[in-house]
Amino acid sequence: MRRRRFLQSMLMPALPVALAQGCALREDPLRIGANLWPGYSPLRLAVATGALAPEVAVVLDFPNSSMVLTAFRNGAVDAAALTLDEVVLLAANDQAPRVILxxxxxxxxxxVIARGELRRLDGLRGKRIGVETEALGAYLVARALERVGLTLAEVDIVPLPVDRHEAAFESGQVDAVVTFEPVRSRLLAMGGRQLFSSSEIPGEVVDVLVVRAETLARRRADLQTVVNGYFGGRALALSQPDEAVRLLGPRAGAEPESYRAALALMNLPDAATNRRLLAGRGEGLSATLERLAQTMVALRSIEQVPPLGHLLVPDLVNGVRE
Incomplete structure:
Protein backbone atom coordinates (compact mmCIF):
# COMPACT_ATOMS: atom_id res chain seq x y z
CA MET A 1 0.00 0.00 0.00
CA ARG A 2 2.87 2.38 0.77
CA ARG A 3 4.35 1.63 -2.63
CA ARG A 4 1.03 2.38 -4.31
CA ARG A 5 0.70 5.70 -2.50
CA PHE A 6 4.26 6.60 -3.51
CA LEU A 7 3.55 5.83 -7.16
CA GLN A 8 0.32 7.80 -7.01
CA SER A 9 2.17 10.81 -5.58
CA MET A 10 4.68 10.57 -8.41
CA LEU A 11 1.88 10.49 -10.97
CA MET A 12 -0.11 13.38 -9.57
CA PRO A 13 1.94 16.18 -11.24
CA ALA A 14 1.35 14.53 -14.62
CA LEU A 15 -2.42 14.34 -14.15
CA PRO A 16 -3.28 17.87 -15.40
CA VAL A 17 -1.11 17.25 -18.46
CA ALA A 18 -2.90 13.98 -19.20
CA LEU A 19 -6.28 15.63 -18.84
CA ALA A 20 -5.19 18.53 -21.02
CA GLN A 21 -4.24 16.02 -23.69
CA GLY A 22 -7.68 14.45 -23.51
CA CYS A 23 -6.47 11.22 -21.90
CA ALA A 24 -8.85 9.36 -19.56
CA LEU A 25 -7.23 7.52 -16.67
CA ARG A 26 -8.88 4.17 -15.97
CA GLU A 27 -9.09 2.68 -12.49
CA ASP A 28 -7.33 -0.57 -11.69
CA PRO A 29 -9.21 -3.76 -12.57
CA LEU A 30 -11.67 -4.92 -9.97
CA ARG A 31 -10.09 -7.57 -7.76
CA ILE A 32 -12.50 -10.42 -7.06
CA GLY A 33 -11.49 -12.97 -4.43
CA ALA A 34 -12.73 -16.55 -4.59
CA ASN A 35 -11.72 -20.03 -3.53
CA LEU A 36 -11.93 -22.97 -5.97
CA TRP A 37 -15.53 -23.91 -5.19
CA PRO A 38 -16.94 -25.18 -8.55
CA GLY A 39 -19.96 -22.92 -8.16
CA TYR A 40 -17.69 -19.94 -8.81
CA SER A 41 -16.29 -21.42 -12.02
CA PRO A 42 -18.69 -19.51 -14.34
CA LEU A 43 -17.00 -16.29 -13.24
CA ARG A 44 -13.61 -17.72 -14.10
CA LEU A 45 -15.00 -18.96 -17.41
CA ALA A 46 -16.05 -15.41 -18.23
CA VAL A 47 -12.40 -14.44 -17.86
CA ALA A 48 -11.11 -17.49 -19.75
CA THR A 49 -13.39 -16.89 -22.74
CA GLY A 50 -12.72 -13.15 -22.89
CA ALA A 51 -16.28 -12.20 -21.93
CA LEU A 52 -14.75 -10.43 -18.93
CA ALA A 53 -11.72 -8.43 -20.01
CA PRO A 54 -8.68 -8.31 -17.68
CA GLU A 55 -8.73 -4.52 -17.66
CA VAL A 56 -12.21 -4.69 -16.10
CA ALA A 57 -11.76 -7.42 -13.50
CA VAL A 58 -9.47 -10.21 -12.37
CA VAL A 59 -10.41 -13.22 -10.26
CA LEU A 60 -7.84 -13.91 -7.55
CA ASP A 61 -7.55 -17.50 -6.29
CA PHE A 62 -7.51 -18.19 -2.54
CA PRO A 63 -7.00 -21.61 -0.96
CA ASN A 64 -9.98 -21.30 1.40
CA SER A 65 -13.00 -19.18 2.30
CA SER A 66 -11.54 -17.76 5.49
CA MET A 67 -8.76 -16.12 3.50
CA VAL A 68 -11.27 -14.63 1.06
CA LEU A 69 -13.25 -13.21 3.97
CA THR A 70 -10.12 -11.73 5.52
CA ALA A 71 -9.04 -10.22 2.20
CA PHE A 72 -12.41 -8.52 1.81
CA ARG A 73 -12.35 -7.19 5.36
CA ASN A 74 -8.86 -5.79 4.82
CA GLY A 75 -9.68 -4.20 1.47
CA ALA A 76 -7.28 -6.47 -0.42
CA VAL A 77 -10.11 -7.36 -2.81
CA ASP A 78 -12.96 -5.22 -4.15
CA ALA A 79 -15.47 -8.06 -4.38
CA ALA A 80 -15.68 -11.54 -2.90
CA ALA A 81 -17.39 -14.84 -3.59
CA LEU A 82 -18.77 -15.83 -0.19
CA THR A 83 -21.52 -17.80 1.49
CA LEU A 84 -24.56 -15.96 2.80
CA ASP A 85 -23.67 -16.60 6.45
CA GLU A 86 -20.35 -14.83 5.78
CA VAL A 87 -22.30 -11.84 4.45
CA VAL A 88 -24.15 -11.72 7.77
CA LEU A 89 -20.79 -11.76 9.57
CA LEU A 90 -19.63 -8.81 7.47
CA ALA A 91 -22.84 -6.90 8.16
CA ALA A 92 -22.47 -7.58 11.89
CA ASN A 93 -18.98 -6.06 11.72
CA ASP A 94 -20.07 -2.89 9.87
CA GLN A 95 -18.43 -3.82 6.57
CA ALA A 96 -21.37 -2.49 4.46
CA PRO A 97 -21.67 -5.59 2.25
CA ARG A 98 -23.99 -5.61 -0.77
CA VAL A 99 -25.05 -8.84 -2.49
CA ILE A 100 -25.24 -8.26 -6.25
CA LEU A 101 -25.38 -11.82 -7.62
CA VAL A 112 -20.17 -33.57 7.08
CA ILE A 113 -17.98 -36.61 6.40
CA ALA A 114 -16.73 -38.84 9.21
CA ARG A 115 -14.35 -41.75 9.40
CA GLY A 116 -15.95 -45.02 8.35
CA GLU A 117 -16.51 -46.37 11.87
CA LEU A 118 -18.67 -43.34 12.79
CA ARG A 119 -22.09 -44.23 11.44
CA ARG A 120 -24.39 -41.64 13.07
CA LEU A 121 -24.35 -37.95 13.89
CA ASP A 122 -24.65 -38.61 17.62
CA GLY A 123 -21.40 -40.56 17.34
CA LEU A 124 -19.65 -37.20 16.89
CA ARG A 125 -19.97 -36.39 20.60
CA GLY A 126 -16.45 -35.66 21.89
CA LYS A 127 -14.91 -36.16 18.43
CA ARG A 128 -12.54 -33.85 16.55
CA ILE A 129 -14.30 -32.10 13.66
CA GLY A 130 -12.29 -30.06 11.19
CA VAL A 131 -14.04 -26.88 10.03
CA GLU A 132 -13.26 -23.48 8.61
CA THR A 133 -14.46 -21.80 11.76
CA GLU A 134 -15.05 -18.36 10.23
CA ALA A 135 -16.73 -19.73 7.15
CA LEU A 136 -19.60 -22.04 6.37
CA GLY A 137 -18.15 -24.99 8.23
CA ALA A 138 -19.05 -23.81 11.72
CA TYR A 139 -22.61 -23.05 10.65
CA LEU A 140 -23.10 -26.38 8.86
CA VAL A 141 -21.75 -28.53 11.69
CA ALA A 142 -23.91 -26.68 14.22
CA ARG A 143 -27.02 -27.30 12.10
CA ALA A 144 -26.07 -30.98 11.78
CA LEU A 145 -25.57 -31.40 15.53
CA GLU A 146 -28.96 -29.80 16.21
CA ARG A 147 -30.57 -32.84 14.55
CA VAL A 148 -29.39 -35.09 17.37
CA GLY A 149 -29.59 -32.62 20.24
CA LEU A 150 -25.88 -31.88 20.41
CA THR A 151 -24.19 -28.49 20.58
CA LEU A 152 -20.83 -27.21 19.42
CA ALA A 153 -19.67 -27.38 23.06
CA GLU A 154 -20.03 -31.18 22.95
CA VAL A 155 -17.55 -31.69 20.11
CA ASP A 156 -13.93 -30.70 19.62
CA ILE A 157 -13.83 -28.12 16.82
CA VAL A 158 -10.50 -28.11 15.00
CA PRO A 159 -9.87 -24.97 12.88
CA LEU A 160 -8.88 -26.40 9.50
CA PRO A 161 -8.85 -24.63 6.13
CA VAL A 162 -10.30 -26.67 3.29
CA ASP A 163 -6.94 -27.10 1.55
CA ARG A 164 -5.87 -29.23 4.55
CA HIS A 165 -9.05 -31.30 4.94
CA GLU A 166 -7.90 -34.31 2.93
CA ALA A 167 -4.49 -34.66 4.59
CA ALA A 168 -5.91 -34.17 8.11
CA PHE A 169 -8.64 -36.74 7.50
CA GLU A 170 -6.25 -39.31 6.02
CA SER A 171 -3.70 -38.91 8.83
CA GLY A 172 -6.30 -39.20 11.60
CA GLN A 173 -5.78 -35.66 12.83
CA VAL A 174 -9.58 -35.28 12.79
CA ASP A 175 -12.47 -37.72 13.07
CA ALA A 176 -14.72 -35.77 10.71
CA VAL A 177 -14.68 -32.69 8.49
CA VAL A 178 -17.17 -30.22 7.12
CA THR A 179 -16.14 -30.01 3.50
CA PHE A 180 -17.33 -29.74 -0.10
CA GLU A 181 -16.54 -30.82 -3.64
CA PRO A 182 -14.07 -31.89 -4.88
CA VAL A 183 -12.74 -32.93 -1.44
CA ARG A 184 -16.09 -34.60 -0.73
CA SER A 185 -15.68 -37.14 -3.53
CA ARG A 186 -12.08 -37.89 -2.60
CA LEU A 187 -12.90 -38.53 1.08
CA LEU A 188 -15.81 -40.80 0.17
CA ALA A 189 -13.46 -42.75 -2.10
CA MET A 190 -11.12 -43.12 0.90
CA GLY A 191 -13.88 -44.79 2.91
CA GLY A 192 -15.35 -41.73 4.61
CA ARG A 193 -19.03 -41.78 5.58
CA GLN A 194 -21.35 -38.87 4.80
CA LEU A 195 -23.47 -38.05 7.85
CA PHE A 196 -25.10 -34.78 6.82
CA SER A 197 -25.38 -32.55 3.77
CA SER A 198 -26.72 -29.17 2.73
CA SER A 199 -29.65 -30.95 1.06
CA GLU A 200 -31.09 -31.39 4.57
CA ILE A 201 -31.27 -27.61 5.11
CA PRO A 202 -32.51 -26.50 1.68
CA GLY A 203 -32.03 -22.86 0.79
CA GLU A 204 -29.64 -22.11 3.66
CA VAL A 205 -26.28 -22.67 2.00
CA VAL A 206 -26.04 -19.93 -0.63
CA ASP A 207 -23.01 -18.58 -2.49
CA VAL A 208 -23.10 -14.94 -3.54
CA LEU A 209 -20.98 -12.14 -4.99
CA VAL A 210 -20.44 -9.34 -2.48
CA VAL A 211 -19.11 -5.79 -2.83
CA ARG A 212 -19.04 -2.83 -0.47
CA ALA A 213 -21.63 -0.11 -0.90
CA GLU A 214 -18.89 2.35 -1.80
CA THR A 215 -17.51 0.06 -4.54
CA LEU A 216 -20.97 -0.45 -5.97
CA ALA A 217 -21.52 3.29 -6.24
CA ARG A 218 -18.10 3.99 -7.73
CA ARG A 219 -17.66 1.00 -10.07
CA ARG A 220 -21.23 0.23 -11.12
CA ALA A 221 -20.48 0.01 -14.86
CA ASP A 222 -17.58 -2.40 -14.34
CA LEU A 223 -19.63 -4.51 -11.93
CA GLN A 224 -22.41 -4.68 -14.53
CA THR A 225 -19.85 -6.09 -16.97
CA VAL A 226 -18.82 -8.66 -14.36
CA VAL A 227 -22.42 -9.79 -13.82
CA ASN A 228 -23.12 -9.93 -17.56
CA GLY A 229 -19.99 -12.02 -18.11
CA TYR A 230 -20.91 -14.38 -15.30
CA PHE A 231 -24.14 -15.45 -16.98
CA GLY A 232 -22.25 -16.22 -20.18
CA GLY A 233 -19.88 -18.39 -18.17
CA ARG A 234 -22.83 -20.06 -16.45
CA ALA A 235 -24.32 -21.09 -19.79
CA LEU A 236 -21.01 -22.69 -20.81
CA ALA A 237 -20.53 -24.48 -17.48
CA LEU A 238 -23.98 -26.05 -17.64
CA SER A 239 -24.04 -26.95 -21.33
CA GLN A 240 -20.39 -28.00 -21.79
CA PRO A 241 -18.87 -28.97 -18.43
CA ASP A 242 -15.99 -30.89 -19.99
CA GLU A 243 -15.08 -27.87 -22.10
CA ALA A 244 -15.31 -25.71 -18.98
CA VAL A 245 -12.79 -27.93 -17.20
CA ARG A 246 -10.50 -27.86 -20.25
CA LEU A 247 -10.56 -24.07 -20.37
CA LEU A 248 -10.01 -23.62 -16.66
CA GLY A 249 -7.50 -26.37 -15.98
CA PRO A 250 -6.67 -26.52 -12.24
CA ARG A 251 -8.88 -23.47 -11.64
CA ALA A 252 -11.94 -25.63 -12.29
CA GLY A 253 -11.42 -26.93 -8.76
CA ALA A 254 -12.00 -30.51 -9.88
CA GLU A 255 -11.40 -33.12 -12.55
CA PRO A 256 -14.15 -33.43 -15.19
CA GLU A 257 -16.03 -36.23 -13.40
CA SER A 258 -15.93 -34.49 -10.01
CA TYR A 259 -16.81 -31.16 -11.62
CA ARG A 260 -19.96 -32.62 -13.18
CA ALA A 261 -20.81 -34.29 -9.86
CA ALA A 262 -20.42 -30.99 -8.04
CA LEU A 263 -22.67 -29.13 -10.49
CA ALA A 264 -25.31 -31.84 -10.01
CA LEU A 265 -25.30 -31.09 -6.28
CA MET A 266 -26.01 -27.39 -6.64
CA ASN A 267 -28.51 -25.10 -8.30
CA LEU A 268 -27.12 -22.18 -10.31
CA PRO A 269 -30.04 -19.72 -10.64
CA ASP A 270 -30.46 -17.90 -13.94
CA ALA A 271 -30.84 -14.14 -14.29
CA ALA A 272 -34.63 -14.22 -13.87
CA THR A 273 -34.35 -16.24 -10.66
CA ASN A 274 -31.58 -13.92 -9.44
CA ARG A 275 -33.95 -10.97 -9.86
CA ARG A 276 -36.55 -12.66 -7.68
CA LEU A 277 -34.02 -13.73 -5.07
CA LEU A 278 -32.53 -10.25 -4.70
CA ALA A 279 -35.81 -8.35 -4.86
CA GLY A 280 -35.91 -8.06 -1.06
CA ARG A 281 -39.68 -7.98 -0.67
CA GLY A 282 -40.08 -10.55 2.08
CA GLU A 283 -39.29 -13.42 -0.27
CA GLY A 284 -36.23 -14.95 -1.88
CA LEU A 285 -33.03 -14.29 0.03
CA SER A 286 -34.61 -11.68 2.28
CA ALA A 287 -36.31 -14.37 4.36
CA THR A 288 -33.24 -16.61 4.20
CA LEU A 289 -30.99 -13.82 5.50
CA GLU A 290 -33.28 -13.22 8.46
CA ARG A 291 -33.41 -16.93 9.31
CA LEU A 292 -29.64 -17.27 8.99
CA ALA A 293 -28.99 -14.26 11.20
CA GLN A 294 -31.33 -15.52 13.92
CA THR A 295 -29.67 -18.94 13.83
CA MET A 296 -26.22 -17.37 14.03
CA VAL A 297 -27.25 -15.37 17.11
CA ALA A 298 -28.47 -18.59 18.72
CA LEU A 299 -25.14 -20.22 17.87
CA ARG A 300 -23.31 -17.16 19.26
CA SER A 301 -21.56 -16.54 15.95
CA ILE A 302 -22.78 -12.95 16.19
CA GLU A 303 -24.14 -10.96 19.14
CA GLN A 304 -27.29 -9.63 17.51
CA VAL A 305 -29.06 -9.53 14.16
CA PRO A 306 -27.51 -6.69 12.14
CA PRO A 307 -29.53 -4.44 9.81
CA LEU A 308 -30.29 -6.56 6.76
CA GLY A 309 -32.59 -4.35 4.72
CA HIS A 310 -29.98 -2.94 2.34
CA LEU A 311 -27.87 -6.03 1.76
CA LEU A 312 -29.64 -7.30 -1.37
CA VAL A 313 -29.17 -5.23 -4.54
CA PRO A 314 -30.99 -6.46 -7.67
CA ASP A 315 -29.94 -3.54 -9.90
CA LEU A 316 -27.18 -5.36 -11.78
CA VAL A 317 -29.06 -8.60 -12.44
CA ASN A 318 -31.97 -6.40 -13.55
CA GLY A 319 -29.58 -4.99 -16.16
CA VAL A 320 -28.67 -8.38 -17.67
CA ARG A 321 -29.95 -8.80 -21.23
CA GLU A 322 -31.15 -12.31 -22.05
Missing part, protein backbone atom coordinates in the same frame (compact mmCIF):
# COMPACT_ATOMS: atom_id res chain seq x y z
CA UNK A 102 -26.42 -15.29 -6.47
CA UNK A 103 -23.98 -17.94 -7.69
CA UNK A 104 -25.64 -21.08 -6.38
CA UNK A 105 -27.61 -22.95 -3.78
CA UNK A 106 -25.80 -25.97 -2.40
CA UNK A 107 -28.09 -29.01 -2.60
CA UNK A 108 -25.81 -31.66 -1.15
CA UNK A 109 -22.38 -30.37 -2.22
CA UNK A 110 -21.49 -29.25 1.35
CA UNK A 111 -21.26 -32.17 3.75
Missing amino acids: VFDFSDGADV
